[in-house]
Amino acid sequence: xxxxxxxxxxxxxxxxxxxxxxxxxxxxxxxxxxxxxxxxxxxxxxxxxxxxxxxxxxxxxxxxxxxxxxxxxxxxxxxxxxxxxxxxxxxxxxxxxxxxxxxxxxxxxxxxxxxxxxxxxxxxxxxxxxxxxxxxxxxxxxxxxxxxxxxxxxxxxxxxxxxxxxxxxxxxxxxxxxxxxxxxxxxxxxxxxxxxxxxxxxxxxxxxxxxxxxxxx
Amino acid sequence: xxxxxxxxxxxxxxxxxxxxxxxxxxxxxxxxxxxxxxxxxxxxxxxxxxxxxxxxxxxxxxxxxxxxxxxxxxxxxxxxxxxxxxxxxxxxxxxxxxxxxxxxxxxxxxxxxxxxxxxxxxxxxxxxxxxxxxxxxxxxxxxxxxxxxxxxxxxxxxxxxxxxxxxxxxxxxxxxxxxxxxxxxxxxxxxxxxxxxxxxxxxxxxxxxxxxxxxxx
Amino acid sequence: xxxxxxxxxxxxxxxxxxxxxxxxxxxxxxxxxxxxxxxxxxxxxxxxxxxxxxxxxxxxxxxxxxxxxxxxxxxxxxxxxxxxxxxxxxxxxxxxxxxxxxxxxxxxxxxxxxxxxxxxxxxxxxxxxxxxxxxxxxxxxxxxxxxxxxxxxxxxxxxxxxxxxxxxxxxxxxxxxxxxxxxxxxxxxxxxxxxxxxxxxxxxxxxxxxxxxxxxxx
Amino acid sequence: xxxxxxxxxxxxxxxxxxxxxxxxxxxxxxxxxxxxxxxxxxxxxxxxxxxxxxxxxxxxxxxxxxxxxxxxxxxxxxxxxxxxxxxxxxxxxxxxxxxxxxxxxxxxxxxxxxxxxxxxxxxxxxxxxxxxxxxxxxxxxxxxxxxxxxxxxxxxxxxxxxxxxxxxxxxxxxxxxxxxxxxxxxxxxxxxxxxxxxxxxxxxxxxxxxxxxxxxxx
Numbered sequence: 001x002x003x004x005x006x007x008x009x010x011x012x013x014x015x016x017x018x019x020x021x022x023x024x025x026x027x028x029x030x031x032x033x034x035x036x037x038x039x040x041x042x043x044x045x046x047x048x049x050x051x052x053x054x055x056x057x058x059x060x061x062x063x064x065x066x067x068x069x070x071x072x073x074x075x076x077x078x079x080x081x082x083x084x085x086x087x088x089x090x091x092x093x094x095x096x097x098x099x100x101x102x103x104x105x106x107x108x109x110x111x112x113x114x115x116x117x118x119x120x121x122x123x124x125x126x127x128x129x130x131x132x133x134x135x136x137x138x139x140x141x142x143x144x145x146x147x148x149x150x151x152x153x154x155x156x157x158x159x160x161x162x163x164x165x166x167x168x169x170x171x172x173x174x175x176x177x178x179x180x181x182x183x184x185x186x187x188x189x190x191x192x193x194x195x196x197x198x199x200x201x202x203x204x205x206x207x208x209x210x211x212x213x214x215x216x217x
Numbered sequence: 218x219x220x221x222x223x224x225x226x227x228x229x230x231x232x233x234x235x236x237x238x239x240x241x242x243x244x245x246x247x248x249x250x251x252x253x254x255x256x257x258x259x260x261x262x263x264x265x266x267x268x269x270x271x272x273x274x275x276x277x278x279x280x281x282x283x284x285x286x287x288x289x290x291x292x293x294x295x296x297x298x299x300x301x302x303x304x305x306x307x308x309x310x311x312x313x314x315x316x317x318x319x320x321x322x323x324x325x326x327x328x329x330x331x332x333x334x335x336x337x338x339x340x341x342x343x344x345x346x347x348x349x350x351x352x353x354x355x356x357x358x359x360x361x362x363x364x365x366x367x368x369x370x371x372x373x374x375x376x377x378x379x380x381x382x383x384x385x386x387x388x389x390x391x392x393x394x395x396x397x398x399x400x401x402x403x404x405x406x407x408x409x410x411x412x413x414x415x416x417x418x419x420x421x422x423x424x425x426x427x428x429x430x431x432x433x434x
Numbered sequence: 435x436x437x438x439x440x441x442x443x444x445x446x447x448x449x450x451x452x453x454x455x456x457x458x459x460x461x462x463x464x465x466x467x468x469x470x471x472x473x474x475x476x477x478x479x480x481x482x483x484x485x486x487x488x489x490x491x492x493x494x495x496x497x498x499x500x501x502x503x504x505x506x507x508x509x510x511x512x513x514x515x516x517x518x519x520x521x522x523x524x525x526x527x528x529x530x531x532x533x534x535x536x537x538x539x540x541x542x543x544x545x546x547x548x549x550x551x552x553x554x555x556x557x558x559x560x561x562x563x564x565x566x567x568x569x570x571x572x573x574x575x576x577x578x579x580x581x582x583x584x585x586x587x588x589x590x591x592x593x594x595x596x597x598x599x600x601x602x603x604x605x606x607x608x609x610x611x612x613x614x615x616x617x618x619x620x621x622x623x624x625x626x627x628x629x630x631x632x633x634x635x636x637x638x639x640x641x642x643x644x645x646x647x648x649x650x651x652x
Numbered sequence: 653x654x655x656x657x658x659x660x661x662x663x664x665x666x667x668x669x670x671x672x673x674x675x676x677x678x679x680x681x682x683x684x685x686x687x688x689x690x691x692x693x694x695x696x697x698x699x700x701x702x703x704x705x706x707x708x709x710x711x712x713x714x715x716x717x718x719x720x721x722x723x724x725x726x727x728x729x730x731x732x733x734x735x736x737x738x739x740x741x742x743x744x745x746x747x748x749x750x751x752x753x754x755x756x757x758x759x760x761x762x763x764x765x766x767x768x769x770x771x772x773x774x775x776x777x778x779x780x781x782x783x784x785x786x787x788x789x790x791x792x793x794x795x796x797x798x799x800x801x802x803x804x805x806x807x808x809x810x811x812x813x814x815x816x817x818x819x820x821x822x823x824x825x826x827x828x829x830x831x832x833x834x835x836x837x838x839x840x841x842x843x844x845x846x847x848x849x850x851x852x853x854x855x856x857x858x859x860x861x862x863x864x865x866x867x868x869x870x
Binding site for chain 2 (some may be wrong): 456476483484509511512514515516520522523524525526528529552568589607
């Protein structure tokens with residue numbers, strides 16, 4: 001059984017300089033209350049690993065606007081002009097990663113694999129500086145695994161075991177980053193009694209989740 | 218929309234010498250009606266890629282007993298003495314693969330990855346003859362991807378789009394082999410109207426499934 | 435009919451019954467408007483759904499159901515939710531039957547550049563590199579020229595998206611099929627001559643004796 | 653109390669509240685009998701469930717709910733279904749807090765052999781190699797000797813399961829902790845002397861001044 005924290009208490013756990021994997025795709029499925037609490041607390045020099053940086057005023061965009069992020073590993077920052085401006089100004093270091101490679105690198109980190117062998121990026125700028133291996137006569141990039149100090153999850157339902165279920169396109173990176181954070185904090189839309197979520201609907205087993213955020217009213 | 222075939226019609230598609238990935242763990246989640254039809258038809262020289270070969274009289278065990286299998290790629294054959302006897306007699310070639318490596322090799326084959334970088338098997342007999350790569354100072358075995366001519370899936374519910382849902386421990390290899398068969402044949406316990414399976418319960422999207430087996434009464 | 439609608443209507447005719455198709459943001463997304471529901475085509479949004487449907491009526495939007503551009507969409511009966519690993523597994527593994535993407539340049543070898551203009555536009559490649567590398571069929575939908583400059587070039591000045599040769603390029607002037615032999619001119623837009631196309635194209639085109647006019651989806 | 657029950661009761665005391673634990677087939681599976689439900693421990697069956705429960709009463713078996721040996725089990729409230737890729741992702745990624753496995757031999761370096769007796773028993777490694785390589789804590793539960801031969805040996809004659817040094821070995825005679833320095837004798841079974849253990853052990857043991865008697869779970 002896990003207790004449920006207020007978002008502010010979760011933000012207290014996150015030190016300056018921490019690396020955060022954050023779920024969501026253009027802020028859909030992003031844990032907004034945790035993000036608001038991080039902004040409120042003013043945690044600095046964060047590394048954010050996520051699909052994108054959303055747009056100003058939404059999800060990860062709030063962290064960017066508040067100047068709390070020093071490094072971004074993402075597949076797309078095109079819809080957040082602030083991220084691009086800060087990257088060009090040298091305030092944020094951006095590593096841009098093909099989306100399918102990014103999610104597999106996170107999965108590899110979370111599942112104890114040594115990396116990802118992918119054809120994506122071969123012969124492009126993405127290849128630069130990377131190891132290439134040949135398997136059965138074909139060449140593949142070796143992409144390194146990714147882990148983070150914290151994974152911040154947006155979920156639909158949780159129970160007090162920590163099991164999580166997601167809705168529709170709000171799955172995205174969430175079930176994968178839950179494997180790769182040293183500490184996993186989930187912000188569900190609702191917390192239901194144990195036994196309410198059918199075992200076959202659980203996408204993140206509770207054993208992966210360290211803390212739940214309680215619904216604040 | 219996909220029509221539903223009788224198991225015998227599905228078995229007709231499978232030629233001698235075909236490679237089959239078959240779902241199930243000790244015959245739990247194995248498509249028994251397709252297997253019965255293959256035995257009935259007497260397809261020969263099959264390669265079977267599966268977690269195990271079950272036990273005589275159950276699931277893949279029926280293919281072994283009937284002498285239809287020439288090669289097995291599995292993690293465990295210990296509960297089927299016939300597989301072991303035929304292996305020792307040289308009638309079946311067995312490649313034994315750690316279970317976690319086997320499922321990742323199938324996933325890699327189905328998802329267009331070049332292979333699997335795993336620490337499992339390093340320094341053991343499993344390492345013999347395999348490429349080793351070093352990533353960030355750690356050594357990993359390079360395990361090759363696996364694909365097959367057919368994936369034979371045991372499922373709980375299907376709809377006529379081909380979407381599949383599974384129950385409890387009958388998931389096992391099924392959702393993964395659905396990615397790696399050139400032709401995917403699913404044997405559900407029930408076929409329900411399109412729209413009945415909630416999108417969040419679908420573990421195998423219908424676009425992966427080529428044929429459904431109708432319930433025979 | 436404006437150039438974008440013409441391109442979308444022509445691309446729509448590439449789509450076969452039962453296909454799984456991914457449409458990029460912008461022009462490519464317009465293709466869905468010209469694909470009849472009776473074809474049984476499933477659209478994938480790489481952010482997490484197979485069975486993308488039309489924009490929902492006002493008041494019926496669900497914040498958990500959006501497309502890759504972040505816009506509200508609906509789901510058709512038989513839709514499936516997928517996480518990002520499954521989504522890109524389908525793409526990289528060749529289970530996606532067709533992707534339609536915008537382009538900045540296509541070179542003589544049929545390779546696409548569409549993700550970066552160094553020093554100007556560095557949005558990140560998103561899913562484009564995986565889509566072009568992995569999809570069973572890659573269709574580029576773009577205007578033939580930009581500011582009087584051909585986008586079909588001998589060599590891409592912009593960074594490549596993938597080494598993979600795309601399968602078809604549909605522009606407001608022409609349909610071009612990259613092949614091992616080179617860029618084959620296959621069709622002309624209505625009212626456009628082969629000479630017009632050659633004049634607007636920097637790359638060398640293989641021109642067969644007969645170049646029919648495009649047939650557009652209704 | 654027979655040897656197996658003694659081992660199972662001692663291993664049970666290694667399990668901490670809230671852990672995710674995988675118990676191997678045979679002797680290790682007996683450990684669950686001595687873990688109180690109040691600990692909130694979740695058992696994983698690697699074939700696909702977290703929250704494995706007791707064998708169901710006759711007539712209440714579900715053919716979709718079995719353990720890794722193929723036997724009928726139940727699921728506790730809060731259980732989760734997992735496919736094999738997730739199951740071994742949890743194992744290889746270190747999310748499994750403890751695995752308890754049987755053993756054929758443990759060598760001086762604390763490495764385990766438990767999957768093959770060449771020429772005699774070649775069942776395949778199943779999940780054992782991933783479990784030993786990946787679990788956060790590996791506990792070997794086995795009899796100290798077989799047919800008068802020590803199973804704690806200087807060098808394994810049998811093929812290794814993993815290069816990884818296991819964390820604890822619990823036998824019917826002793827508890828031994830493999831460390832960087834070697835195999836440390838930690839506890840004696842009730843009524844067994846250090847001399848008895850040394851006599852039954854081929855490998856060299858580090859013997860501290862005080863070797864307390866095992867405390868068993870009730």
